Amino acid sequence: MFFSFEEKKLRKVPRFANACGAITTTKKGAIPALPSDKKTLACSSHDLLFFQTKAPFSLTRSVKKTKPANAMAMALRLYLLLLVFLSSAIVSFSLYEDQVGLMDWHQRYIGKVKHAVFHTQKTGRKRVIVSTEENVVASLDLRHGEIFWRHVLGTKDAIDGVDIALGKYVITLSSEGSMVRAWNLPDGQMVWETSLHSAQHSKSLLSVPVNLKVDKDYPILVFGGGYLHAVSPIDGEVLWKKDFTAEGFEVQRVLQPLESSIIYVLGFLHSSEAIVYQIDSKSGEVVAEKSKAFPGGFSGEVASVSNDKVVVLDSTRSILVTISFVDEEISFQKTLISDLVEDSGEAEILSPLLSNMLAVKVNKRTIFVRVGDQGKLEMVDSLSDETAMSDSLPVADDQVAFASVHHEGSKIHLTVKLVDDLDTVLLRESIQMDQHRGRVDKVFINNYIKTDRSNGFRALIVMEDHSLLLLQQGAIVWSREEGLASVTDVTTAELPVEKDGVSVAKVEHTLVDWLKGHILKLKGSLLLASPEDVVAIQEMRMKSSGRSKLTRDHNGFRKLFIALTRAGKLYALHTGDGRIVWSTLLKSPACARPSGISLYQWQVPHHHAMDENPSVLVVGRCGSDSSSPGVLSFVDVYTGKEISSSDIGHSVVQVMPLPFTDSTEQRLHLIADTDGHVHLYPKTSEALSIFQREFQNVYWYNVEGDDGIVRGHGMKSSCSGETADEYCFTTRELWTVVFPSESEKIISTLTRKPNEVVHTQAKVSTDQDVLYKYVSRNLLFVATVSPKGAGEIGSVTPEESALVVYLIDTVTGRILHRLSHQGCQGPVHAVFSENWVVYHYFNLRAHKYEVTVVEIYDQSRAENKNVWKLVLGKHNLTAPISSYSRPEMFTKSQSYFFPQSVKTIAVTSTAKGITSKQLLIGTIGDQILALDKRFVDPRRTLNPSQAEKEEGIIPLTDSLPIIPQSYITHSLKVEGLRGIVTAPAKLESTTHVFAYGVDLFYTRLAPSKTYDSLTDDFSYALLLITIVALVAAIYITWALSEKKELSEKWR
């Protein structure tokens, strides 16, 4: 009969509405009583419908009824009315100030440190100024490692140098030596900013005079972009500049001898001629110039070994050249590296600023070379380990010390030696080091005078996983996990289930304590609490509910966020308090340190293989090139142990999780390589047989952004060839979409999240109309822009730029929809969920940002609204949904202005997809705005009818509102925001939100408020008091009534 699967779905709609109504009417009071999906489904499946017995409109039993269509509509209307009643007020996120930190946490980072300058005066706070690879300049407390202040510069504003001038300003050089800024040392306020002229790309150099006197005679010297500038440290004024662009001159070393007004500038011309300019530091006049050609050519860094000598490698990297340049003539002196060490190879100068000493890395060995008076070189020491070296540091009595750190087993050895006398060891310390921090990358040392007048040393070290540690007196004083500032991919994982016998944390001590606590809460919510009470409440909240326990909870609020960082380290962060549960540095047999690319859920046991721990798949590669071989690593989520890692012998271009799992719940993955082959993982015969069953139904696509081509592929056959195994398959190209390169350039592509849950396909409006969402997983959103408009705002006129968006079916290659915006340009930030796409772009005509929503509906199912058709079986709901069929679809779209630049957009996701959605917009101010999806609904009109208002349609406005209370980051900033990840909790109303950038931020959101559970604020005390009062009242009135009755009887 016609009771097909599809109709069952349809029947669910009124059933659900009925159930909702039923449950809602049984719940009274101020608590929002929209039932949970679970309850509703339970209710409808047991046919316990309150309405069913007497209401005439339950479609399930009412085939004979005369007006079932009307009845169904009534039911739906009831449901909608309920929804409207519950959500009529525009729900913004809204948080009270005392709730900060209850559900959210925020962690501040700076990134991998590039330069560090210590500021340890005798008085005042001791601090270290650092600049990092995330373009952050920051001042850290040397005692505890906390951030005093920091500034995140723009993404194109990489910091080249940092130093302290005049003892009170932090000077940064950025943007390839064209921007100098001075920051106030105590509070980080920018004091001045100077833009320097630059004509060409070149390396940049910052030289800050060491003396502390406020004197214009000692300017800051900056080389960059072919110019040498002298900048006053007081106000940033450019005192003079010298143009070296014409000569192709590259400055290598600037020398400012003390008590002299002459500056020596040493540079190379076309890497084959050394030139020294003597420049008057007051006027910038060239006093003298001398040059000498070197036929061999130079390469790499120069190492300045003394005030008049530098050492540089020649172009073959096998000869060290000593250049003395202060005397009358420039002189070269060559020394073959093979003369110094036996097994010579390509050399690299390690540490450029050791006086009279040079550290050279040859064949993984570090050799120390002393420079004699006549420029003669001799080897004095060598270290076989890979050693990290610090710059030299002047200590007392004109001596210079340096630090070196090398590994030995699980320990690192820090050694501080005098440069002049390598046998004098000032400090030798061994420190136990976590294996998962990798090797030492950089060392910065600083000295202090101990109470016994000897020198003490502290060393700031940067590890391979980007973490920053301060070593002092043989111990790690503090450490910062700076790897988390460069998160590349995030996934979620469940915590282990609580085992029987494991004692649950002490619930509540006694009833009295419990009541006391709740009365305190009640006082707090009525604002009757005294300041001490407030403190007690806050403390109680922070401790409560064991939110940082390492087990799964009933609501799914406790979870792990697994984050992969650029350094190839995996961190598991607890949602409760943000602490690192475990971390592991990826290893590979093929290369020392693979770089991480992406993260997938590999095994999530929930039906079978329950005794196995879930695991994640980390895809990495050896090397930065996309054709370099890939590495797969499987990591146990509970323990953080690497289960196995393997070199896969082919490159990784694209990783596609398939919707199939094997009997141990390992998900099947396809990995495409550069040769156009795909490889199946896991490599088991079971996986192969599952895959072969679905062989014909597997399609994939790739986007060649530079060429403007989108290609669709299908599976063809097994790989042929000798090296191929049975898990390798060839593919055939099915379709190609070529965008004309002269008018369109792909700037953004996007698909739906594969694990997204859609609750219902039907969308019912109040005018008794049903719209069917076109819910397809095979949709690709592509945004293209005219090549001229691909640049920045302001580089193109409205007439020259057009933005075109496409919706492409990735199985057939059909373009389902095309929408063009004239006079608009990128960047496009988009989000794709269910049947809608929302994207953000720039409108050049209005000179404002715009947000457009496109919703896609299935036209072919739109005819099924007539119930008679259903009854007579004349409907197409039983027709199978096929990816090959040509869908009849229509779209609705609408555009709005948006007053801010956007970095990223995400959407909330819940367990069953019932809860309404919110867009999470990461603004360029590094805040995250939660915007209700109802604001981007193409059915918004200027004057919605009464029925539409009941449905919750908001009157159309030309721009989207920014409600400050709906910033989920409240008064925090997620500096350098790059991405937002959402994950559903078990509770339908709630979703986890994790935002990463330089900072990390986590919060829990309930887009329609927590309708399925009581909030933490729920006052049990009030409830209890009310009940007690009611019972008392009943007995009192009973007594009174009895008395009255008695007296009446006596009368």
Next chain:
Amino acid sequence: MFSSSSPGSKKDLETRLLAFDDNLRTTTMAPILRSTPLAALLVFQISLFFFASTLPISSGTEDSYTITGRVRIPASTAIGHAAKFSNINVVLNGGQNITFLRPDGYFSFHKVPAGTHLIEVYALGFFFSPVRVDVSARHHGKVQATLTETRRSLTELVLEPLRADQYYELREPFNVMAILKSPMGLMVGFMVVVVFLMPKLMENIDPEELKRTQEELRNQGVPSLSSLLPASR
């Protein structure tokens, strides 16, 4: 349009495109610039000729200019945590350049080519309107600025917040009226009305009629409150 502008360079591509043609749905969005803003823009464009002389002139070489402006935050609206200048970023063209404020509130963008640009100010606790800045090549880097939110043109590039943002809900102080207005309060209120005012109404009813109704009720056997409870009678 996609299909017409691409020449049939490849044979397979051509067939591909033909296949698209019938199901290609092309909708050209009308720009959401409606008539009033257009008019306002026109008025603004005209008015610029008069304002031009008072606007700041940026300095620079032939093709790149410097835009200098100032951010002013009224002291009265400053909310503790956000009033410091050191936390304020000024963003040019959606992130192309980011700069910071000097102690006196001034900022500048260097090496900006002539054209129409967008400046945004981000300060925690305040909402600033983005500013459309036209740098004129003909007038040696003359700068014309308009707030895009209010469409107000600025005579000098001094940016002030449109509003102060309050990120937290304010807790209502304990209020008897608020409790009475809540659903619970209304229910209690209604009960009180029933308990105390209904007897008053009963008094006005004719005693004989009352007796009759009471009789009827008794016949129907409506239980009284006392009979509901145990151990009564």
